[in-house]
Every structure is written in structure tokens, then in C-alpha cells.
Amino acid sequence: MQLAWLIPVFPLIAFLILLFFGRLLQEKSAYVGIAALALSFIYSVLALFERVGGETYTYVFEWMTFGETSLTMGYEVTALNAMMLIVVTVVSLLVHVFSREYMHEDHRIHVFYSYLGLFSFSMLGLVLAPNILQLFIFWELVGLCSFLLVGFWYFKPEAASAAKKAFLTTRIGDVGLLIGLVLLFNEVGSFAYADIYAAVENGMVEQPMVTAIALLVFLGAVGKSAQFPLHVWLPDAMEGPTPVSALIHAATMVAAGVYLVGVMYPVFLASETALTVVAYTGAITAFFAATMALVMTDIKRVLAYSTISQLGFMILALGTAGYVAGLFHLMTHAFFKALLFLGAGSVIVAVHHRQDISVMGGLWSKMKITSVTFLIGALAIAGIFPLAGFWSKEEILASALLNGNGFLFGLALVTAFMTAFYMFRLFFKTFTGDYRGAHDDEDEADGHGEDDHHGEPHENTGFMTMPLVVLAVLAVTAGFVNLPFIGYPLEGFLTAGLNLGDQPHGELWLAFLSLAVAAGGILLAWAMYYKGSISEDFFAAKAPAVHKLLLNKYYLDELYTAVFVKPTVAVGRFFWEMDKGIVDGMVNLIGRFTSTSGRTFGKTHNGQLQTYGVVSVLGGIVVIAIAFVLRGYFG
Amino acid sequence: MLAFEATWSLMTPEIVLGALAMLVFTIDFMTGIHEKKPFIGRLSIFSLLVTAVLVLVMNPQGGQIGDTFLVDPFAMVFKLIILVGVALVIMMSMNYLDRNEDIYQGEYYSILLFTALGAMIMVSSADLITLFIGLEIVSISSYALAGFKKHNIDSTEASIKYIVLGGTASAFILFGMSYLYGLTGTTSLYEIGAAMPELFADYTVMIMISLLFMLGGFGFKVSMVPFHMWAPDVYYGAPTPVTAFLATVSKLAAFGIIIRVFTLGFESIYAEWAFIVATIAAITMIVGNFIALTQQDVKRLMAYSGIAQAGYILVPIATVLNNFSITVIIFYSVAYIMMTLGAFSIITLVSEQSGRKTGMDTFAGLYQRSPYMAVAMAIFLLSLAGLPFTAGFIGKANIFLLAINGNMLWLAIIMIVTSIISFYYYFGVIKQMFMAEPKPNAEEIKVPGGIQAVVTVTLAGTVLLGILPNLLLDLFTGFNWMI
Numbered sequence A: 001m002q003l004a005w006l007i008p009v010f011p012l013i014a015f016l017i018l019l020f021f022g023r024l025l026q027e028k029s030a031y032v033g034i035a036a037l038a039l040s041f042i043y044s045v046l047a048l049f050e051r052v053g054g055e056t057y058t059y060v061f062e063w064m065t066f067g068e069t070s071l072t073m074g075y076e077v078t079a080l081n082a083m084m085l086i087v088v089t090v091v092s093l094l095v096h097v098f099s100r101e102y103m104h105e106d107h108r109i110h111v112f113y114s115y116l117g118l119f120s121f122s123m124l125g126l127v128l129a130p131n132i133l134q135l136f137i138f139w140e141l142v143g144l145c146s147f148l149l150v151g152f153w154y155f156k157p158e159a160a161s162a163a164k165k166a167f168l169t170t171r172i173g174d175v176g177l178l179i180g181l182v183l184l185f186n187e188v189g190s191f192a193y194a195d196i197y198a199a200v201e202n203g204m205v206e207q208p209m210v211t212a213i214a215l216l217v218f219l220g221a222v223g224k225s226a227q228f229p230l231h232v233w234l235p236d237a238m239e240g241p242t243p244v245s246a247l248i249h250a251a252t253m254v255a256a257g258v259y260l261v262g263v264m265y266p267v268f269l270a271s272e273t274a275l276t277v278v279a280y281t282g283a284i285t286a287f288f289a290a291t292m293a294l295v296m297t298d299i300k301r302v303l304a305y306s307t308i309s310q311l312g313f314m315i316l317a318l319g320t321a322g323y324v325a326g327l328f329h330l331m332t333h334a335f336f337k338a339l340l341f342l343g344a345g346s347v348i349v350a351v352h353h354r355q356d357i358s359v360m361g362g363l364w365s366k367m368k369i370t371s372v373t374f375l376i377g378a379l380a381i382a383g384i385f386p387l388a389g390f391w392s393k394e395e396i397l398a399s400a401l402l403n404g405n406g407f408l409f410g411l412a413l414v415t416a417f418m419t420a421f422y423m424f425r426l427f428f429k430t431f432t433g434d435y436r437g438a439h440d441d442e443d444e445a446d447g448h449g450e451d452d453h454h455g456e457p458h459e460n461t462g463f464m465t466m467p468l469v470v471l472a473v474l475a476v477t478a479g480f481v482n483l484p485f486i487g488y489p490l491e492g493f494l495t496a497g498l499n500l501g502d503q504p505h506g507e508l509w510l511a512f513l514s515l516a517v518a519a520g521g522i523l524l525a526w527a528m529y530y531k532g533s534i535s536e537d538f539f540a541a542k543a544p545a546v547h548k549l550l551l552n553k554y555y556l557d558e559l560y561t562a563v564f565v566k567p568t569v570a571v572g573r574f575f576w577e578m579d580k581g582i583v584d585g586m587v588n589l590i591g592r593f594t595s596t597s598g599r600t601f602g603k604t605h606n607g608q609l610q611t612y613g614v615v616s617v618l619g620g621i622v623v624i625a626i627a628f629v630l631r632g633y634f635g
Numbered sequence B: 001m002l003a004f005e006a007t008w009s010l011m012t013p014e015i016v017l018g019a020l021a022m023l024v025f026t027i028d029f030m031t032g033i034h035e036k037k038p039f040i041g042r043l044s045i046f047s048l049l050v051t052a053v054l055v056l057v058m059n060p061q062g063g064q065i066g067d068t069f070l071v072d073p074f075a076m077v078f079k080l081i082i083l084v085g086v087a088l089v090i091m092m093s094m095n096y097l098d099r100n101e102d103i104y105q106g107e108y109y110s111i112l113l114f115t116a117l118g119a120m121i122m123v124s125s126a127d128l129i130t131l132f133i134g135l136e137i138v139s140i141s142s143y144a145l146a147g148f149k150k151h152n153i154d155s156t157e158a159s160i161k162y163i164v165l166g167g168t169a170s171a172f173i174l175f176g177m178s179y180l181y182g183l184t185g186t187t188s189l190y191e192i193g194a195a196m197p198e199l200f201a202d203y204t205v206m207i208m209i210s211l212l213f214m215l216g217g218f219g220f221k222v223s224m225v226p227f228h229m230w231a232p233d234v235y236y237g238a239p240t241p242v243t244a245f246l247a248t249v250s251k252l253a254a255f256g257i258i259i260r261v262f263t264l265g266f267e268s269i270y271a272e273w274a275f276i277v278a279t280i281a282a283i284t285m286i287v288g289n290f291i292a293l294t295q296q297d298v299k300r301l302m303a304y305s306g307i308a309q310a311g312y313i314l315v316p317i318a319t320v321l322n323n324f325s326i327t328v329i330i331f332y333s334v335a336y337i338m339m340t341l342g343a344f345s346i347i348t349l350v351s352e353q354s355g356r357k358t359g360m361d362t363f364a365g366l367y368q369r370s371p372y373m374a375v376a377m378a379i380f381l382l383s384l385a386g387l388p389f390t391a392g393f394i395g396k397a398n399i400f401l402l403a404i405n406g407n408m409l410w411l412a413i414i415m416i417v418t419s420i421i422s423f424y425y426y427f428g429v430i431k432q433m434f435m436a437e438p439k440p441n442a443e444e445i446k447v448p449g450g451i452q453a454v455v456t457v458t459l460a461g462t463v464l465l466g467i468l469p470n471l472l473l474d475l476f477t478g479f480n481w482m483i
Helices: A006-052 A079-102 A107-127 A132-150 A157-186 A193-201 A208-224 A232-239 A242-250 A253-263 A263-270 A270-295 A298-321 A323-350 A369-381 A389-403 A408-430 A462-482 A487-496 A509-529 A537-540 A544-551 A553-590 A595-598 A611-633 B008-030 B038-059 B072-099 B106-122 B128-146 B155-185 B191-200 B205-223 B230-237 B241-265 B265-291 B298-319 B323-353 B371-385 B391-405 B409-435 B447-467 B471-476
Strands: A056-068 A069-077 B063-065 B069-071
Touching: A006 A069, A006 A079, A006 A107, A056 B391, A056 B471, A069 A079, A069 A107, A069 A132, A069 B106, A079 A107, A079 A242, A079 A253, A079 A462, A079 A487, A107 A132, A107 A253, A132 A157, A132 A208, A132 A232, A132 A242, A132 A253, A132 A369, A157 A193, A157 A208, A157 A232, A157 B391, A208 A253, A208 A263, A208 A270, A232 A242, A232 A298, A242 A298, A242 A323, A253 A263, A253 A298, A253 A323, A263 A270, A270 A298, A270 A408, A270 A553, A270 B205, A298 A323, A298 A389, A298 A408, A298 A544, A298 B063, A323 A369, A323 A389, A323 A462, A323 A487, A369 A389, A369 A408, A369 A462, A369 A509, A389 A408, A389 A462, A389 A487, A389 A509, A408 A509, A462 A487, A537 A544, A544 A553, A553 B265, A611 B063, A611 B155, A611 B205, B008 B038, B008 B063, B008 B069, B008 B106, B038 B072, B038 B106, B069 B072, B069 B106, B072 B106, B072 B241, B072 B323, B072 B447, B106 B128, B106 B241, B128 B155, B128 B241, B155 B191, B155 B230, B155 B409, B191 B205, B191 B241, B191 B265, B205 B265, B205 B298, B230 B241, B230 B298, B241 B265, B241 B323, B265 B298, B265 B409, B298 B323, B298 B391, B298 B409, B323 B371, B323 B391, B323 B447, B323 B471, B371 B391, B371 B409, B371 B447, B391 B409, B391 B447, B447 B471
Parallel strands: none
Antiparallel strands: A056 A069, B063 B069
């Protein structure tokens, strides 16, 4: 564990190498990245083994003196981050391997790999941070990297604007996080987790303040983990290359938000209100995102909304005191979501860079490995026994039932049903039936079209299928680390030494109920999209208004543009006009001052000098007047 | 007179710089007016560096000449910032001057040296007269510099505007000073400071008028709202390296005297004006950042961003006035001068390569045309916005924490929110550089040595201070800034 600091350093080195020598290495860049991540993975495994048999290891050094206090930096290996290290390095490594093939036609592949390295570095740094300030620093870097990667194909205007949207939307959450941090520092006098936990548990922080801090920190998580109402960036982030989506959705960007709540959990536990807000945010997000996933026709968008929905599940679990349930689902979800995204990537390559499921179909016989692994992923996310998703989802339902209320539980159950339905809608439309994309190869959906790629879809090479197989194995087995029959080993590991209360566990009937709901969803999808016994348009025809509402994502983008973006720019305009125009008119009213002396400098074309002078003098007088009135010098 | 028995050696750096500036001036006359004179540029940089060394080695223990001229850590650090800043400005100007034949090179260099001299006197002064003389040396030189492209209408216009509004500012300052002198009968800030509590009790209104007029006048120089209006036009019209000078050295020197005057003169009535400064800081941050959102010209954008930055620097002054807040301000000043000069040197380069235009679209595809410059510019802008691992982040984080400790939570929150908004416009430029194709006729950029050097130095500083802030913070924390 003493060497754990090396884990993020390897990808950083890869980044630096590629930054300086990338142009020479070109396609070989991939191997630099893969090697770095492989080393990180090995060290993560070592760290995990040591941590399982040992204690938390912390190393800090003084980084910055601030007055009398000094801020530290360093790293620590706790149970939680030992688990996260594995998740991040596994997914990142497999994404690195997968991209070798996926991106090989791109002449900027070295840039791509350098960004991936930086991204992995940031996320690993975030996970290893022993204090929340350091977490915040890496948090920002993660955001920056996702900006770079989502906008990687910047020549697509959608990609460039999606990148900017992702970065700026999450920054709204960051405002909350930063203010929360500053308040926390003000109360506790330290950024270190250990000090924060101790202070909160000893009741050093007053009750309303704890709630405020928890909610502000949570706002950061809402932005990063794409929770309602800040989820709008994540579906657009699909404009990035597919392996990046896998990375963002499974292990890095969005996981950071859930991780933040996990690592600050004692603060949340101290505030009933905060927990309730967290739980409802999670449940509502899970539900709304799932409804949108029902109608999307872009393979990646369906997965994007499913990610938002699953993240909602995790947040719901955390909000109902299911600390282990939430983080357990974070881990299992990382594996099967990475699997589904990489599977989607494999499909997209096979059908010549198109993403619309209405032009897919019939891929089962053409791409055996992709199809089977995708099916495993879909079963896992739907929560079918004994795959990973079953175990973690069942725990989430248990905590929503036992510590939440009927509403939360009901919402979660309905969402679980929809999850199974939309995943299998996707699966049946993509892999079964007839291939519907044979004859319209000319309309390239992507700026990526190469002419020599026409023809039937076929399976991809080992660089792309190997990660799928590995992830499929993990999607089957990852749930076993917290089996009820062997006494919830993951739970014991994660909660040891922490004072988090009892973890909720469901009874046997709950497991059957969740299984039945998932099976019901799959069955309905099967009836509609495979068997055809229910028309595909059945629901759309019954409730066209709802269908339209869902297709337009509840018009949230439009709403935000109207409510937030436009007013902000308008305020800017307003101040600018003040600077330029209104003031001008005011001066005209005051007298002919401007018109007479204006001739002297009449040729100036940008801004009237006299106006500035008058405004400055008037401004000065106003400042003085206000100051005097406020301080009461006149009275 | 007492003053003649004082230790004049305290002024050695100023005297030497003055002499060297005269030398540059003379050599310029002797070599004809129209030539390219890179050697004069090098001589000027050399003069500045020699002066910087003298600042370091002469009188490290500090001292003062009468009550008028102070040498303390505060003055010394500010002088180093000024000298290095002017040296970097000259370095980035050399190529620019060679490309613009209508600029008389020798005059340009010597005038910049005189501004450095004026700024040094400003930050060392403890007397209203000395202070005003320093200020006017800087101001009058700046007016000339802003109009240095005398056949260019924008430049001439910038100069005229700057003269008139700068003159107004000087009038504000003198008017405020005259009240102080009238009430105390002295121009010494020490004596004024000593008399202040009593004076304030007796002549509240007059003292406040004097204080606010001086604040307004200095406010012109640092471009705080509502005295900021000259900045965008002057920044836009002035030759780009001069804009860089105005945005950095000139602004920071003005901050130096604000701190000096308000610490020495008005500290005892801190409670009376802290709130006013806080309000102005808030308005400055809001107005600067919001207007910057609408700008399509890089130089104007930097002007409004500079206004917003002035707001950030005002926050510590408004929060608490002690050794530590000065540390925070000086750290931010160092960070600010690095990132701003770096950014402006790249703006100079890009605009010169795009036919002297400064629209946002001139940056399109810079990453393809010159990857190093694009990455460096991105880092400067991110630092200005306050992203971690840059000096700007550390500087801002310090200011946040200070504001929180000083119970100015609302001000800290305004700062956080407005700096989030600032990401939007900085990202507009970054998006152009990385996510837009270069214009069809744009060529690969050949980076001249001077600009390369400035960018490398400032980039190293920006990143190094972002990762290891203690290099400076430890040093600064040990200082007793004002003797």
C-alpha cells in the first residue's frame, strides 16, 4: 500500500510520453496507454490484497501553508477506495484495449490515448485523495478531461457543444461543492476525511450547518453523477467516441459523484433532511431517466438514460442508509455498463458507424461474441439471478423498503421493471429479426465513414472482443463478493471501522419480487419486439402526448435554455448596454453636453469618451452617496 | 533639511534604473529614429534585470528616507514583480515592434523603462506627494504608450481616451488628497494615519469624501466598476504589448498604492470603508464577468476579464487588513501577472499572424497551427478561470478561505459563482483553439524567440505555483510586509 501512489502515476507518465512523443508513436500510442493501465491494475490488486488483510494506510505531507493552518496532500488506501481502484483500473484498462481497434483509423489516436491517460490519472487521484480538497482538485481535472474526450471529434458541431455543455453543467454542481467545502473547512478547520468524520460524529458542527454542508456537497454529486435536474449533459455526452462513453459511464466521471457521497457519508448520516433529499433525488432520477430510455432510438442514448437511472438507484440506496448497497451497485454497474457500452461500440463499428437501432437488427448470427456478451450485460442490468445486477439491485430495493417508504420503494420497483423492458427492447431490436441496414449505406450517420467498409456486419477482432468477454465474466461474477449465504463479505470489508449503522437486508420474498418484475419487463419486451404479439407502437399510439414528451426529454433542455442560459447572457448584454447605450441616453437627457462636445471626437466609433467621463463622475457620486446613506453620516 | 542626512542608498535601484533609462534614451538619439533597434531592447531588459538584482541585494534589511520613501518587503516584492513584468513586456514587444514600422523603437523602450521607474516609486512612497509623482510618471508614460501606433486610428483614440479619463482620475486623487492635507497640514501618510481616529471623529464627512475620492481615482487605474469604462476601449486600441503592460504592471502598481495608502492612512477607520470596498469588489466581479460573456474580441474579453480579476484582488482588502491578507494579495498578483502576460504574449502573436485582427475567430484551430502555444494559452485561461493545478486556483482558493475566515461569506459566494460564469467565456476561446478548424489561409505559426521565452517562463511559473504553492507562500508568510 505504500506504493499506492504509483497507481495514478503510471497513466500520468503515459500521458506525458504521449504528449511529447505521440506524433512519432502514432498507432503504437495504444500500447503505451495499455501498459500503463496494466501496471496500475497490478498495483491496485496488490493494494486491495494488502488492505483486505490490514489497516487503512495514510500518507500526507504539507502542501500549502495558509496562515496558521497548513493544507496537506497525500494518499490513503481505505476499504472503499481499494475497491474503487480495482473498478477504475479494470474498466479503464479494458477501454484502453478496446480503443486500440475502435480508434485505429483515427489519425489523432495518440491524442486520444493521451487524454485517456490523463482521465485515468485524474480519477485515480480523486479516489486516492485523503482529504476533500485534493478530491476537489482531481474532481475538476476529471471534468476537464471529459470535456476534452467528449469533444474529441470536434469537427462534429454537436460534439463540440456537448463537450462544453458537459463541462458547464457539472460546474453548476461544483459551485455547491466548493461552497460546501469552504463551509466545512470553516467549521472543522481541516479538509481531511478523518477530521471531518470525527467532528461530525462528535456533534461539533451544528445541525442546520450539517444539513447545509451535506446538501451543498450533494449538489456537486448531482452535477457529476448526472442526477435530476442536472442530468441533461450526460445523454449529449454520447457524442464522444464510444469507448469514452464506456469510461465516463462506468468508472470515471459519473462514478465520482456517487463516490463523493460515499466518502462523505458520515456527514450525510448526521442530517436526516439531507438523507431524505438524497433519497428522493435518486428515486426521481431513476424513474424519469428510465421513462426516457423507453423511447430513445439511438443505441447509445438508451444506454445513457439507463446510466442516469442506475445512478439514481445508487443515490437512492445511499439516501436510505444503504451505504453498502449503493457502493456495491456502483461496482457491479461499472462492469456491466462498461460491457454494454463496449458492446454497443462493437455493434456501431459493425454497422458502419451508425447508432440508430431502427437500422440494426439480426446481428445475433453475425456477431456471436458481441451478442452473447451484450445479452449477459442486459440480463445483469435487468437484475436476473444470479448475475451481478441481481444482488446489488435487490439490496437497493431492500434499503428503499426498510429505511425509505412505500413511495420510494414503489418508484424503485417500477423503475426496475422499466429497466428490464428498455434493455430488452434494445437487445431484441439490435440483435434479433432481420438486418435492416443493408441498403442505405450512403447516409453516413457519422463523420467517420470510410468507403471500403460497406457490406454485411461481422464480428470484430480480438482487441474488441476480449474486453467484452472479460467484462461479461465480471458481470456474472461481481455480485458474488457480497453473497448473503456467506455473510456479506463486501459489507464487512467496507463498513469495518466505520460507524454507519446496520445495513438493510431484504427477505427472500423481496428477491423473488425483484426477479419477477425483471422477468415481466423482459417478457413484455419480448412480446412487443420479438414475437410481435403486441404492436411496437402500442403505447405510442395510446398516449401520443406522453410519447412526444418523452422523446423530447420533458423539454428540459429547452426549459433550461429559456430559464438559465438566456437570462445569464441577457444580464451580460444588459450590463454591456449599460456601459454603451443606456448611459448614453441618460447623458443626452442631462443636456446637450454630448452633442456639442461630441463633434470634437466625432470620429471615434466605439464608445463615447464624454459618456465615460460623465458616468465615472456620476458613478463616483453615487458610490459616495450610497456609502454616506448606508453609514448614516448625514444623520 | 532632515532628508539630506538620510540613507540615500535606499534609492539605489531607482537611481540606477533612471540613469540606465536616460542612457537608453541617449543611445536612441544617437542612432537615428527609424531603425530597428533590437540591441536597445536587449539593453533595456538588461537594465531592468540589473535593477531587480539591486533591489534584492541592496538594503535587504529595509529602511526609509524621512517619511517619504520606504523600503520594506512589501515595496521590494512589488518592485520585483514590476521589473520582471516590464522585462517580459519588452521581450514580447521586440518582434511586434519589428513588424510595425510606424513605431519608434528606441522611444518605446525608454518610455517603458520610465514607467517601471514610476511604478517603483509608487510602491515605495509613504507620502502623498511622492506617491502622486510616481503615479503620474506611470500615467503619462502610459498615455504615450497607448498611442504609440500614431497612424492607427484605434491606437490614437485609445490614447486620447486614456489621457482624458486618466486626467479625471488624477483629479479625483488630488481632490481627495487636498482634503487630507487641509485637515492635517501634512502629506506624510504616517502622520495622517496617526491623526486619523481623532480627525474622523471630528470631520467624518470630509474624511469620507477624501477617502472615497482617492479610492475612485485609484479605482480608475485598477479598473474597478464604475470606473472601468476606459479599459475595454483602451485595451482594444493600444498596441497589444502595451495592453499587456496596462493590464498587469500598471494595474498591480495601483493596487500597491491602494494597499499602502489604506493601510498607513486609513487603517484605524477600517470598519468604515471595508464594506464599501466589499460592495465595489462584488459589483466589479459581477459586471466584469457578465459583460465578458458577450464579447467577441479577445482583447476586449481580456479587458473585462481583467476587470473581474481586479474584483478578486479587492476581496482580501475588503476582508481584513493584516500581514496575511497582503500575502494573499501578493501571491495572487504574482499568479495574475504570470498568466496575464502569458496570455497576452500569445494574443500578440496570433493577432500579428492574422493581419492585426483580434476577433475570437483568429484563434480558430490554433492547436493545429501551433500546439505548444494552444496548450499554453489554454493553461493561462484555465488559470485565470481558477482550475486546479494552476497558480490561479491557489490564488483564488486563498482568497476564498480568507473571505470565509473574515466572515465575508456572501462575498466568497459571489466570487465562486462569478468565477464559475467566467469558465464560460474562457472556454469560448479554448473551444476555438481546440475544436475549430483553422481558417483556410492560416499557416503554421512560426513563434519568435521573444514570445517563446515569455510563454515558457510564465507557463512554468503558472504551473509550478499551482503544484508547489509553498515555494512562495512559505517565503511570504515569513515576511513582515510593512515596517
